[in-house]
Amino acid sequence: MIDISFLKQLDRFSLVIRKRVTSSFVGPRRSVAYGKGLTFREHRIYAPGDDIRRVDWRVFARTDDLYVKMFEEERNLVLHTVLDASSSMDFGKPSKFDYGAMLCVGFAYLAMKENEKVQFSTFANTLEVFHQRKGLSQLASMMKHLNSLKLGGYSKLKDSFFMYQKFIKSRSLIVLVSDFLVDIEEVRATLNFMDGHEIKLIQVLDPIEKELKFQGNFDLKDSESGEKLKTNISPKVREEYQKLLNEHSAKVENLCTVMGADFHQITTDTPVFDAFYKMLG
Numbered sequence: 001m002i003d004i005s006f007l008k009q010l011d012r013f014s015l016v017i018r019k020r021v022t023s024s025f026v027g028p029r030r031s032v033a034y035g036k037g038l039t040f041r042e043h044r045i046y047a048p049g050d051d052i053r054r055v056d057w058r059v060f061a062r063t064d065d066l067y068v069k070m071f072e073e074e075r076n077l078v079l080h081t082v083l084d085a086s087s088s089m090d091f092g093k094p095s096k097f098d099y100g101a102m103l104c105v106g107f108a109y110l111a112m113k114e115n116e117k118v119q120f121s122t123f124a125n126t127l128e129v130f131h132q133r134k135g136l137s138q139l140a141s142m143m144k145h146l147n148s149l150k151l152g153g154y155s156k157l158k159d160s161f162f163m164y165q166k167f168i169k170s171r172s173l174i175v176l177v178s179d180f181l182v183d184i185e186e187v188r189a190t191l192n193f194m195d196g197h198e199i200k201l202i203q204v205l206d207p208i209e210k211e212l213k214f215q216g217n218f219d220l221k222d223s224e225s226g227e228k229l230k231t232n233i234s235p236k237v238r239e240e241y242q243k244l245l246n247e248h249s250a251k252v253e254n255l256c257t258v259m260g261a262d263f264h265q266i267t268t269d270t271p272v273f274d275a276f277y278k279m280l281g
Contacts (some may be wrong), residue, residue: 002101002140002147003094006272007109013280015079015110015173043067063135078132078170079111080188081117083146084178086124086155091208092268099268100177100204105139105275107175111248112136121169122146125153129167146180157182158189165193173198178207184251191259200279207267210245212238 044064046055054068081104089097108118112135119132120142130145155178168174174194180187180203191199212233231237249265256263266275 001100001144002105004102004105004143006102007106009273010111011104013110013276014114015077015107015116015280031200043069059231065156077111077114077116078168078172079107079116079183080168080172080174081107081118081120082160082164082174082176083120083122084147084155085092085122085128086093087152088155088179090151090203092208095151096179096206096268097149097151099266099272100202102272103177103202103204103275104175105142105146106272107232108139108142109136111173112138113253115132121164121167123156123164124151125156127160127163129164143223143270144222155179155182158186158193161190163194168194168197171197174198175202176220177202177204179203180249180252184248184255187252188255191255191261195259199256199259201252201256201261201263202279203252203263203265205265207269210242210267230279245278 025151029196043056043059044067046068050068056067059065059067083097083100083104085097089095089100092099094102095254102119110118111118115134117132117134117139121127123127130142131281157180158176176190176194176199178201180201187201191201253263253265255261262279264279266278
């Protein structure tokens with residue numbers, strides 16, 4: 001079950017979304033883009049091609065000069081939380097899925113308390129999308145669904161986001177939570193599908209799979225394929241495993257850096273408040 005006792009601790013945080021092209025979202029969705037909003041910002045001297053309807057005739061009456069009014073444009077922020085619900089996420093206590101769900105619920109709570117829209121989805125073999133709404137009441141339905149969801153299947157990251165593109169109608173904050181134990185090209189393609197948006201990729205790992213502090217003979221089972229493997233975990237095997245995992249995570253992080261996305265790796269033994277402090281602090 002997903003524990004939401006941490007939510008009130010998040011009240012000291014607010015979502016901040018960078019607009020890399022035209023504006024900046026801070027707090028309750030105010031941007032510095034000029035548009036057709038209601039908040040007056042400044043006057044600017046009239047230039048050929050300006051909309052004559054924006055001329056401030058009262059200023060003209062006083063000065064004989066033509067000035068146009070510039071307004072701040074306010075835009076709604078849509079938060080998309082997308083959570084991996086494949087078999088590989090069903091590992092540990094709390095499971096990677098439960099921990100990732102708490103992160104998604106936390107982001108949703110921060111957006112909803114500012115009356116922003118939230119659209120949350122899960123994916124594995126298929127994509128499940130729930131329509132965006134406003135209001136904290138959506139948290140209840142979100143929690144009910146996440147607590148009842150049965151995990152299973154493969155993490156079809158690229159295919160899921162190929163389908164998900166059509167649900168992103170405006171520039172958004174997209175929070176994608178997974179263990180990202182997939183081919184690096186899947187991650188690259190997924191980031192390409194989200195280009196132009198604010199992106200947070202959150203890699204959730206269990207401390208056991210990150211550190212592999214075991215030694216001896218073990219029967220290992222792939223949670224997605226069901227394939228079994230008998231192996232001896234020696235200090236050398238553990239060192240090689242950690243090297244490969246760290247190299248893979250570094251590739252994901254480098255991709256995010258190149259494409260302007262935020263990358264965070266968090267283990268499930270990290271208090272949720274500390275995770276948000278790291279991501280938003």
